[in-house]
Amino acid sequence: MVSFHRLFLFVLISTAVAAPASNSQPNSVYSALPEWQTVAPANEDINNSAWSQDTTEQVEPIRGNTGASMITQDDLALDQQNPDLYARPSTDEGYTPGAKWPFSLSSNRLQTGGWARQQNTNVFPIATDIASVQMRLKAGAIRELHWHTSAEWAYVLKGTTVVTSVNTDGQVFSSAVIKKEGDLWYFPAGIPHSLQATDDDPDGSEFLLVFDDGAFNEDSTFLLTDWTAHIPKEVLAKNFQINSGAFDHIPSKELYIFPSTPPPDDEQPPGSPNGFVPNTFTYKLSEAPAKPLSGGSIKIFDTRVFKAATTIVGALVTVEPGAMRELHWHPTMPEWDYILTGQGRMTIFAASATANTFDYRAGDIGYVPPSYGHYMENTGNTPLVYLELYNSDKVQDISLQQWLALTPPALVKAHLGVDNAFIEHLNKTKQYVVGSH
Numbered sequence: 001m002v003s004f005h006r007l008f009l010f011v012l013i014s015t016a017v018a019a020p021a022s023n024s025q026p027n028s029v030y031s032a033l034p035e036w037q038t039v040a041p042a043n044e045d046i047n048n049s050a051w052s053q054d055t056t057e058q059v060e061p062i063r064g065n066t067g068a069s070m071i072t073q074d075d076l077a078l079d080q081q082n083p084d085l086y087a088r089p090s091t092d093e094g095y096t097p098g099a100k101w102p103f104s105l106s107s108n109r110l111q112t113g114g115w116a117r118q119q120n121t122n123v124f125p126i127a128t129d130i131a132s133v134q135m136r137l138k139a140g141a142i143r144e145l146h147w148h149t150s151a152e153w154a155y156v157l158k159g160t161t162v163v164t165s166v167n168t169d170g171q172v173f174s175s176a177v178i179k180k181e182g183d184l185w186y187f188p189a190g191i192p193h194s195l196q197a198t199d200d201d202p203d204g205s206e207f208l209l210v211f212d213d214g215a216f217n218e219d220s221t222f223l224l225t226d227w228t229a230h231i232p233k234e235v236l237a238k239n240f241q242i243n244s245g246a247f248d249h250i251p252s253k254e255l256y257i258f259p260s261t262p263p264p265d266d267e268q269p270p271g272s273p274n275g276f277v278p279n280t281f282t283y284k285l286s287e288a289p290a291k292p293l294s295g296g297s298i299k300i301f302d303t304r305v306f307k308a309a310t311t312i313v314g315a316l317v318t319v320e321p322g323a324m325r326e327l328h329w330h331p332t333m334p335e336w337d338y339i340l341t342g343q344g345r346m347t348i349f350a351a352s353a354t355a356n357t358f359d360y361r362a363g364d365i366g367y368v369p370p371s372y373g374h375y376m377e378n379t380g381n382t383p384l385v386y387l388e389l390y391n392s393d394k395v396q397d398i399s400l401q402q403w404l405a406l407t408p409p410a411l412v413k414a415h416l417g418v419d420n421a422f423i424e425h426l427n428k429t430k431q432y433v434v435g436s437h
């Protein structure tokens with residue numbers, strides 16, 4: 001059938017080329033079969049998940065009449081959590097890099113003051129441009145004074161954290177208490193800072209740290225105590241112009257995360273003769289209004305509202321059950337996702353007939369390289385809330401629907417074989433999150 005159409009098309013084109021040129025006559029090429037009719041329509045086979053994510057049933061790698069049962073032992077819990085891997089949709093093809101990393105698979109560094117676990121290219125190679133750390137500090141505990149070569153962006157998950165910082169002009173960062181879940185902080189690359197949990201919450205605090213470099217390693221940051229432990233005492237004494245006895249108690253190795261007394265309420269840093277940092281290092285995302293959408297809501301933050309955060313920007317997205325973050329891509333920005341609550345699935349389209357689907361739940365990380373087409377669909381019965389972050393200074397995307405709505409209809413029809421009703425239905429406004437259908 002296909003070859004017949006191809007032949008037919010060839011004959012028509014040859015005729016058109018051979019015919020004498022005439023602008024007044026309809027060109028015979030116009031009667032050529034549209035290309036979409038010469039190619040088999042997209043597969044209508046089973047395209048939904050073979051079972052719901054997190055089912056407790058015995059699952060098998062079977063979809064319709066493809067696949068077969070598994071006859072040896074397998075990790076059933078993981079199979080149940082990942083229906084779109086274990087029995088992938090028929091629309092998946094080839095192999096993209098893995099685009100899911102559960103923090104549960106990160107090796108957790110336990111300290112007397114709390115813990116920290118990280119995701120970077122060591123464990124999640126696709127994420128070349130963004131790494132992350134989840135950290136818990138007990139009430140009063142300190143993540144010691146330090147700096148690092150990448151910038152640090154943070155999202156408060158729970159509790160109150162006091163942050164301190166000083167910039168290269170000796171200006172001090174003042175409004176330092178990050179109280180609310182959903183608020184942000186940001187420290188530019190190389191700028192020193194500290195974090196300390198207060199006892200506002202008896203559990204202290206927990207937060208998500210995101211770095212603008214996929215190879216970032218939490219164990220390779222520059223720590224105050226690690227440095228002083230590696231400087232001759234007389235050099236320390238000369239530097240501070242004081243007797244070396246002042247350093248009798250400096251630690252012999254780094255402290256990293258350690259217990260301490262909770263800071264008093266509203267403790268302020270020492271006043272600086274140079275004043276305060278010009279662009280504050282915190283942003284109250286919790287107080288920013290969410291833009292309501294047909295399938296949920298979105299809060300976008302970038303340098304237009306949070307000036308200091310020049311390398312990590314993004315959106316807090318809420319997708320109601322059955323709804324979906326629409327098909328889109330980001331022209332040049334890699335996307336890093338963190339699921340806060342609920343569950344969802346995402347297919348990343350890598351061009352060259354390559355697309356894989358991944359299932360996510362709270363605590364999982366997703367990643368989408370620049371320009372890869374994708375969506376995020378809520379597959380659960382509760383709202384899916386997640387962070388979509390980009391290593392960029394602006395939030396930018398191309399919506400598939402908006403693109404097609406703003407393209408000449410004949411061109412769209414020639415590609416997809418859609419009718420006028422579809423063309424009229426296209427919305428020229430970016431939807432972000434579409435409702436269930």
Ligand SMILES: *[C@@H]1O[C@H](CO)[C@@H](O)[C@H](O)[C@H]1NC(C)=O
Pocket residue numbers: 294427428429431
């Ligand atoms: C297009 O989308 C906007 C925003 O969601 C909505 O307000 C509007 O009603 C839609 N227009 C049509 C014609 O559906």
Ligand SMILES: CC(=O)N[C@H]1CO[C@H](CO)[C@@H](O)[C@@H]1O
Pocket residue numbers: 044045046047048
């Ligand atoms: C076999 C199957 O479930 N096919 C479905 C693929 O998706 C479309 C659109 O949701 C459904 O209409 C089909 O029933």
